[in-house]
Amino acid sequence: MTTGYPPTGNLQPDPMPYPLDQLAERGDAQARALVLRDRTLTFGELRERVSLLAGWLADRFDHGQRIATWAAKGELTCLMPLAAARAGVVHVPINPLLKRAQVAHILEDSGSAGLIATPARLKSLQVGDAADSCELVSEEDIFPMAVDHGRSLKPSSHDPADLAAILYTSGSTGRPKGVMLSHANLWLGAVSVAHYLGMASDDVTLAVLPLSFDYGQSQLLSTWYAGGCAVPLDYLFPKDVAKACAKHRVTTLAAVPPLWVQLCEIEWSEDASRSMRRITNSGGALTPELITSLRGIFPKTRIFPMYGLTEAFRSTFLDPDLVMEHPTSMGTAIPFAEILVIDDQGKIAEPGAEGELVHCGPLVAQGYWNDSKRTAERFRPAPVASAYGGTAVWSGDRVRRDANGLLYFVGRRDAMIKSSGNRISPHEIESAAMATNLVAEAVAIGVPDYALGQAIHLVLRAKSAEEAGVETKLKRLLARELPNFMQPHAIHWRETMPINPNGKIDRAALAKELGA
Template identity: 40%
Template sequence: MDFLIWHLLRESVRRAPDKEALVHNSERLTYAQVARRTAGLATALRAAGMRRLDRVGIYLEASVPQVISIFGISRGEGVYVPINALLHAEQVMHIACDCGMKALITTPAKLMELAEVLPRIPSLEFLVVAGDGDTPKTQLPVYRFDSLCATDPPAVWKESSIEKNLAAILYTSGSTGKPKGVMLSHANVVAGSRIVSDYLEITEHERILAVLPFSFDAGMNQLMTAFERGGTLVLTNFTFAREIVQMLLKEHITGLAGVPTLWSLLAQCNSTLSKQPLPDLRYITNTGGAMPQAVLKVLRAALPATKIFLMYGLTEAFRSTYLPPEELDRRPTSMGKAIPDTEILVLNEHGGLCKPGEIGELVHRGPTVSLGYWNRPEDTARALRPNPLLPPEMGDCEKVCYSGDLVKVDKDGFLYFVGRRDTMIKSSGFRISPTEVEEVLFQSGKLRGAAVIGVPDDVLGQSIKAFVVPLDGDPLDAEALRDHCAEKMPRYMVPKFVEVLSELPKTSSGKVDYPALRRREGL
């Protein structure tokens, strides 16, 4: 019976041990090779002191050791904590201290960057170093990753975990404050993998290119779906969009997931996407925010035979909705409907169901609802609440996830994103969706990036400020951009201020960092 994360790997080994499982640069591993290294690492981590539910950080760039670490920690009954490789020492220290991290797997170079903060992480008991290079002096025991992977596992493997056990902690930035750790059980991760594999129709023939970090739920889901179905996962580190296009061609990639900022890069002429036929690319998916319609138009023209899935999810509940590709022409701005085995509720402020067209909060019900936030019971209680639609006789038997996202549903049951409850702009008495304003800005055809926030206004309550990034090399007339907006929407929705930036600030998962923009304005 398969109910733990590492069981996904075990079953693919059983079905096709010699199938190519993992690719990174010149490294190519079969499922049997991945399983062998995973078993060795799990055994060695236990010998080094990792116990059931101990938290182990993974601070690595996309690499074979990163994948082996996830499954090795899982098999050893620890809890893996993937840390985005772009984070700095103080941010890593916050995560390690917050979750009481017992061990950390990283590289010599990154360990050097962490040298000053390591003594300030009291829970750390040992370090594992992957890759070549000298390690800085430290009071902690340091093990070499390759040596641990070469450890012989016991003849009989004993495990006591069940699917409800904590498996992973993913740190999410949220809208304010320091990152919070979202707790995922084995059941959450396995259910998410099987559900997404189902509607994307992923098979053992898939070759999935992983460009999203595994610290981002959508990135981790790519790993799990590939290994669950016995496909091949190709890892890449890229600087320019054209490098992704080259990898799509070279590795005959069939599936690619991205966030809006990535698709905006690929939609640029210099990405070469429109110049290269990609006959193997069966599907692409978007998550992490609405894809601008102008970008979607370019992608559809460049990839006429590729299915495009627009998806929505939140770390606290993994995946929530998707729009079937056949609905793109009819509903290009829709988030779609609930993923399989999931119910999406749109609730008003009184806990009742909203009518079609009425704006309410998206509430997620299903097997991917997380366990809550690590060591934050009050935050957990706000996000995970009893299902208000169950008969009172059932008591508090089920938690649903309140997303904080405002949506509406049409008469056919398709959902549409309106905005974040904590980012909606109130101006002249009107509630304004930043997403809607951003979409009109993109329609100008002059931008490759746009983000809108509300700023204090003594008369209006809030004014709209737009931060925009022009297309490469194109001069931008801010007043002409405001005139374009005035032609497309009511005056109260037109940005009062337009600031041109060379780049928008991004979170570690590639999303636009709206809190950073607010801080820029002193908010």
């Protein structure tokens, strides 16, 4: 794997990757590392718990086997990334919002040898959702068993290029695909983020994002790299976030645009905002209006707009000093990333010209698990102009770079819907609608929405125009099969669908009609 760095002149921190589990060794033993609901773990206690969990995993599963977790934020989901890495197994975190159908796909696709989940989630599984060879373990039993087992594993010496995790992300043409991340990918991602955010050992990060996403895991990993403290929070209402910021004197808060919209609509006490040093955004662009609102709440806080993709962790960030002057910019490359704008002829695009964003360097993932076809489509040789060479991620996103080197987003090549910070496959929603046997044709489209980023509009042709209560039945079945963030916000019925010259449903015409 490439660990050299292009001569960009940018400060590049500590380029040597280490086994991911060594993040537990970063902080002072007496310093706070993790604030749970019922207790706080120091870094010394964090190391002990990671060692115990790793020992149990190593004796229970073979090296390289995939172990999935499906649970809300807590000790298990926070420690598992490090414990699995130390034990030499591959962690597969599953979004707790997913329903059994998506979970069954992830378990089958990853070939998971074990699933650790809450009792209620385990109970929701049906026969055949997990293979007979997949051991089902209740989250409540894990640490008692690990303590009784009594075996601790010391920090590992695994090859940083070894596979450490598989993160499942939606694709535009099918079911979620697993992005393979190495120890080095995750370690250098933590180093990079901690560096450009300027994090320190006295920082407190409120982790409100799901830990099944790379942006969510970064809340923990970058904080622990800096020796700081993480506070995981599953919130019900936006005001819960503000209360937690005041209670824990939070210095770092990461969110996606829909959550920032909600947070800007509530009252923030001085106690809640006073300690905030930085806020970060990814999963969609901040609008100038939203930036102005955030500046009103956090007048002295540094705002970091960022752009990333699971296949390469994070690609760019905008210097907070430039946010008010260039509010729509994606910024420039983060440490350890080389970001090129490539035109249709495969050359570096001229300043101001549109091209494809191509990410090169050691943050590039190892491809898609068990999917050589889609890996070959997205992970391709780096452009000739790359200082890194090797494999690059061709994002499919269209961007332009101005004369000052700042990047600006233009549009997407694929049909992905981004709603509430989630990347959603239209195909997955359409397949679920078709599986109800209530519709003959289905098209899911993302329509711009201030609060959501994009709202999901589902255009349908019914099988039978005479059948009563079709929409009610459809909504009930979709609620059973799809997680909340995939539920359509609007349903449109058509007697016929528009057809393009190729004889296919004209998605572009429908999108234009809906204002997408």
